Amino acid sequence: MPWILLSVEITLALLGLVLLVLGLVMPDRGRRLMQPVAVVALLGILIMGGGLYTTQYNMFNGNYQIDPFGSFFKLLFLAAGILVILSAGRYLERFQERINEFYSFMIIALLGMVVMASAGELITLYIGLELMTVSFYILTAYLLNDKLSAEAGLKYLILGAMSSAILLFGISLVYAVTGTTVIAEMAAQFSMQPVMIAGIILILAGFGFKISLVPFHMWAPDIYQGAPIPVTAFLAVGSKAAAFAAMARVMVIAFPVSTFDWPLLLAVLAAITIVVGNLIALVQTNVKRLLAYSSIAQAGYILVGLAAYNGFGLKGVLFYAMLYVFSNMGAFATATVVEVETGSTDIEAFNGLARRSPMVAAIMTVCMLSLAGIPPLAGFVGKFYLFAGAIQSDLLWLAFVGLVMSMISVYYYLRVAKAMYIGSNDNATAINPGKTAGAALWVCLAGTLLFGLYPAPLSNLAQVAIQLFL
Amino acid sequence: MLLPRDNEKNIKIVAAVSTLISLILSVWVWLAYDRSLGGIQFVEQIPWVADLGVSFALGVDGISIPMLLLTNLIGFSAVYASWRVADRVKEFFTLLLILITGVMGTFVTTDLFIFFLFYEVVVIPIYLLVIMFGSSKRVTKEYAGMKLTIYLLIGSAFLLVGLIALFVQSRALLGYPCMDIFTLATVEFPIGFQIFVFILMAFGFGTLLSMFPFHAWSPDGYAGAPTAVSMIHAGVLKKIGGYGLIRIGLMILPGGAAYIAPIIAVLALGNVVYAAFICLSQKDLKYIVGYSSVSHMGYVLIGIAALNLISINGAIIMMFAHGVMAALFFSMIGNLYEKSHTRNIDDFGGLAHQMPRLATGFMIAGLASLGLPGMVNFIGEFTIFIGAFNTYKVLTILAVSGIIFTALYILRTLGAVLFGPRKPEWDHLEDLKGPEMVPLVVLGASIIIGGIAPFTLMDLINLGVGDLVAQLGSLQIGGMF
Numbered sequence: 001m002p003w004i005l006l007s008v009e010i011t012l013a014l015l016g017l018v019l020l021v022l023g024l025v026m027p028d029r030g031r032r033l034m035q036p037v038a039v040v041a042l043l044g045i046l047i048m049g050g051g052l053y054t055t056q057y058n059m060f061n062g063n064y065q066i067d068p069f070g071s072f073f074k075l076l077f078l079a080a081g082i083l084v085i086l087s088a089g090r091y092l093e094r095f096q097e098r099i100n101e102f103y104s105f106m107i108i109a110l111l112g113m114v115v116m117a118s119a120g121e122l123i124t125l126y127i128g129l130e131l132m133t134v135s136f137y138i139l140t141a142y143l144l145n146d147k148l149s150a151e152a153g154l155k156y157l158i159l160g161a162m163s164s165a166i167l168l169f170g171i172s173l174v175y176a177v178t179g180t181t182v183i184a185e186m187a188a189q190f191s192m193q194p195v196m197i198a199g200i201i202l203i204l205a206g207f208g209f210k211i212s213l214v215p216f217h218m219w220a221p222d223i224y225q226g227a228p229i230p231v232t233a234f235l236a237v238g239s240k241a242a243a244f245a246a247m248a249r250v251m252v253i254a255f256p257v258s259t260f261d262w263p264l265l266l267a268v269l270a271a272i273t274i275v276v277g278n279l280i281a282l283v284q285t286n287v288k289r290l291l292a293y294s295s296i297a298q299a300g301y302i303l304v305g306l307a308a309y310n311g312f313g314l315k316g317v318l319f320y321a322m323l324y325v326f327s328n329m330g331a332f333a334t335a336t337v338v339e340v341e342t343g344s345t346d347i348e349a350f351n352g353l354a355r356r357s358p359m360v361a362a363i364m365t366v367c368m369l370s371l372a373g374i375p376p377l378a379g380f381v382g383k384f385y386l387f388a389g390a391i392q393s394d395l396l397w398l399a400f401v402g403l404v405m406s407m408i409s410v411y412y413y414l415r416v417a418k419a420m421y422i423g424s425n426d427n428a429t430a431i432n433p434g435k436t437a438g439a440a441l442w443v444c445l446a447g448t449l450l451f452g453l454y455p456a457p458l459s460n461l462a463q464v465a466i467q468l469f470l
Numbered sequence: 471m472l473l474p475r476d477n478e479k480n481i482k483i484v485a486a487v488s489t490l491i492s493l494i495l496s497v498w499v500w501l502a503y504d505r506s507l508g509g510i511q512f513v514e515q516i517p518w519v520a521d522l523g524v525s526f527a528l529g530v531d532g533i534s535i536p537m538l539l540l541t542n543l544i545g546f547s548a549v550y551a552s553w554r555v556a557d558r559v560k561e562f563f564t565l566l567l568i569l570i571t572g573v574m575g576t577f578v579t580t581d582l583f584i585f586f587l588f589y590e591v592v593v594i595p596i597y598l599l600v601i602m603f604g605s606s607k608r609v610t611k612e613y614a615g616m617k618l619t620i621y622l623l624i625g626s627a628f629l630l631v632g633l634i635a636l637f638v639q640s641r642a643l644l645g646y647p648c649m650d651i652f653t654l655a656t657v658e659f660p661i662g663f664q665i666f667v668f669i670l671m672a673f674g675f676g677t678l679l680s681m682f683p684f685h686a687w688s689p690d691g692y693a694g695a696p697t698a699v700s701m702i703h704a705g706v707l708k709k710i711g712g713y714g715l716i717r718i719g720l721m722i723l724p725g726g727a728a729y730i731a732p733i734i735a736v737l738a739l740g741n742v743v744y745a746a747f748i749c750l751s752q753k754d755l756k757y758i759v760g761y762s763s764v765s766h767m768g769y770v771l772i773g774i775a776a777l778n779l780i781s782i783n784g785a786i787i788m789m790f791a792h793g794v795m796a797a798l799f800f801s802m803i804g805n806l807y808e809k810s811h812t813r814n815i816d817d818f819g820g821l822a823h824q825m826p827r828l829a830t831g832f833m834i835a836g837l838a839s840l841g842l843p844g845m846v847n848f849i850g851e852f853t854i855f856i857g858a859f860n861t862y863k864v865l866t867i868l869a870v871s872g873i874i875f876t877a878l879y880i881l882r883t884l885g886a887v888l889f890g891p892r893k894p895e896w897d898h899l900e901d902l903k904g905p906e907m908v909p910l911v912v913l914g915a916s917i918i919i920g921g922i923a924p925f926t927l928m929d930l931i932n933l934g935v936g937d938l939v940a941q942l943g944s945l946q947i948g949g950m951f
Contacts, residue, residue: 380590
């Protein structure tokens with residue numbers, strides 16, 4: 001058993017535990033070191049994960065898969081984790097003495113995501129999912145004295161537990177028919193029965209909750225608004241991508257399209273999600289809620305690729321999920337900076353940001369336009385892949401809905417831009433995001449521009465990753 | 471361009487010098503283009519995204535050179551027309567130069583993907599320029615900017631669907647991904663597919679070209695925009711619509727174009743006549759020029775829809791002509807508005823007394839607009855009508871009537887603004903001087919040189935269109951009626 005292949009998982013687990021213990025024994029002064037330690041360690045793991053990228057190996061009789069697809073998502077989670085910790089910057093002061101555990105929970109959630117992306121078996125997948133979700137229950141309610149945060153934590157706990165139950169029920173139904181929980185063996189045992197279809201739909205619903213698919217999206221806005229902003233960012237980027245990774249692996253490998261046309265079901269859900277997410281976002285006045293609805297819509301776009309179920313579409317899923325990390329993190333990092341400075345994330349709080357800090361405002365604008373799919377930014381290339389996939393699969397109507405809605409989404413992104421550029425603000429003091437948050441912002445900008453202007457490297461990575469499915 | 475200092479003067483000089491260099495280079499391209507060879511020249515090609523078949527390919531032919539020239543003429547004058555911008559100078563000129571780069575990019579690329587990329591790059595800088603530097607005279611600048619942006623983006627969404635469909639279909643037919651416009655032009659797409667994609671293109675490009683009934687953004691947008699943006703927008707950005715219809719619509723989808731052409735011709739008549747009527751009742755100078763540009767785009771559309779060598783030649787020269795004319799008009803209006811803070815034609819009287827140079831600019835633009843012989847616009851209109859008459863007899867005769875209405879509203883405006891009774895309250899206005907003269911000289915000279923010596927452009931255009939028409943072959947127009 002080549003344990004070295006599990007090095008990412010093992011080091012992550014160790015890092016989480018070490019940080020937990022370190023936090024207990026370290027004096028107050030030393031805690032300042034935890035942020036750089038966490039970031040450097042994650043960077044190291046990221047490089048290690050990159051080194052293992054092309055490795056393919058069946059571990060534990062297929063229960064755990066090391067393959068480029070999983071590795072792609074591992075890199076994505078690690079990048080997201082690093083950016084979240086960096087961008088949290090001065091916001092973390094609000095956690096006071098509980099700051100040590102914050103890093104451990106973040107890293108354990110990260111471990112959960114990694115397990116989800118590589119799980120080759122449904123129970124393993126479920127364990128990864130719970131590891132991630134339970135960490136998030138705690139993280140969401142981390143601002144103990146904040147009512148909204150406590151409410152968000154409780155809501156997430158109740159709804160999350162319910163969705164886990166639904167997922168588990170779906171898994172048990174599928175197991176009842178196929179007699180196995182190993183994903184790769186399911187297709188052979190597949191038989192078309194009502195129970196099976198119910199199982200697939202319940203599994204879809206379980207994942208749908210995590211990726212905030214309409215009609216399972218109700219929790220997202222409240223929880224995104226209530227949770228501490230770095231947690232919201234991680235929830236929006238990491239948790240969503242993890243659910244997509246798991247969902248793609250399960251749906252594509254376990255359930256043959258020839259017997260049950262789940263892509264069509266996904267296409268309809270994607271269209272509804274895009275429309276509802278974008279339309280509700282139009283009227284939001286709080287940037288966190290706006291980003292919540294926008295991220296619902298974004299999930300719809302990514303789902304288009306899965307519904308297209310071909311080379312372009314699947315490549316689009318991976319490409320989009322990766323660029324989404326950078327663009328969305330850029331937007332959330334800006335919101336963090338603004339919240340630290342003004343104590344609010346209402347759109348009015350962004351008034352005059354372009355004068356107070358031109359760079360932050362420019363990065364926010366670029367990242368949001370990338371989410372809207374304006375070239376030459378990364379979002380455009382991602383959407384091109386996704387919708388090329390859709391059109392190739394004769395889902396022309398879906399491409400229409402998606403592209404027209406993405407242009408409509410420009411309206412609400414530009415509302416924020418308008419506030420930043422021409423909104424008047426009595427307070428004209430310059431904003432300094434601080435070193436770490438500044439670094440995160442620059443990385444987000446670089447990713448958003450780079451993947452847009454020169455998409456070839458990322459596109460090749462994604463191509464390698466989806467070989468598994470073709 | 472990324473590191474302009476806070477020194478405003480320097481920023482302006484950098485902008486002026488870079489647009490001047492760009493102008494000189496494009497004039498060089500115009501002169502150096504080997505007319506005996508024809509076809510596409512000055513080709514640069516760098517593979518970009520292999521699995522999409524995208525390469526960063528540049529090259530110009532007889533159709534794109536006039537557009538390139540136009541962009542640079544207007545870009546250069548626009549910098550001077552904004553010489554008085556005092557607030558947020560750095561942002562203004564950065565966005566302006568991004569805008570000019572984007573427009574230029576669409577005209578020189580031969581790759582469909584890069585074309586679309588440049589095309590959408592321009593939309594957002596325009597929005598920011600309008601909301602930050604625009605004026606809220608009749609509509610608020612926020613409204614104008616958002617209306618313009620959303621209209622153009624929705625149009626482009628349809629365009630993008632068409633483009634992706636084209637890509638997927640050509641990949642199936644060719645067996646490899648390809649985005650090169652000239653390779654795609656050799657692919658024989660099924661006729662039904664061509665019609666479908668051409669409708670999407672006509673919708674997308676038509677919105678940009680302010681084709682009736684998708685023109686509503688244009689007058690409001692111009693009214694809200696700062697001078698330089700109005701100039702570039704009316705002058706060149708709109709022309710991307712016409713250029714795209716010719717380069718992508720006619721070249722790649724000739725069958726679809728022939729099928730849809732009659733509908734476009736009818737809508738174009740709507741442009742010409744309907745917008746001209748609206749002009750007659752407008753009082754705001756920017757609205758008059760805004761609607762008149764909608765009306766003039768009707769001529770361009772008729773030229774394109776007639777699908778023959780002469781008419782398409784005419785359409786291209788008309789785009790050039792209207793570009794310089796509209797830019798000159800907007801720069802004069804912008805200048806006048808900055809000094810007098812009104813654009814209502816009834817407020818002015820005999821401005822020719824107080825501001826003779828500005829009046830000259832107005833006169834050149836106005837007379838060009840109504841198609842006076844000796845101006846480049848006349849060449850355009852005349853060629854279009856000759857060409858279009860072969861195809862649509864009744865429509866062309868109706869469209870010619872548009873000239874009468876144009877003459878009516880232009881002469882009414884010129885009379886009211888320049889040659890009415892002298893009003894003492896405008897005595898303090900200073901005439902154009904220094905940098906403000908640049909747009910007048912550059913654009914005015916282009917109008918007159920183009921009018922007196924049309925062959926300087928015409929032979930080039932003829933070459934480019936000749937290749938295109940050869941591809942169109944003897945397609946039967948219509949099929950719907």
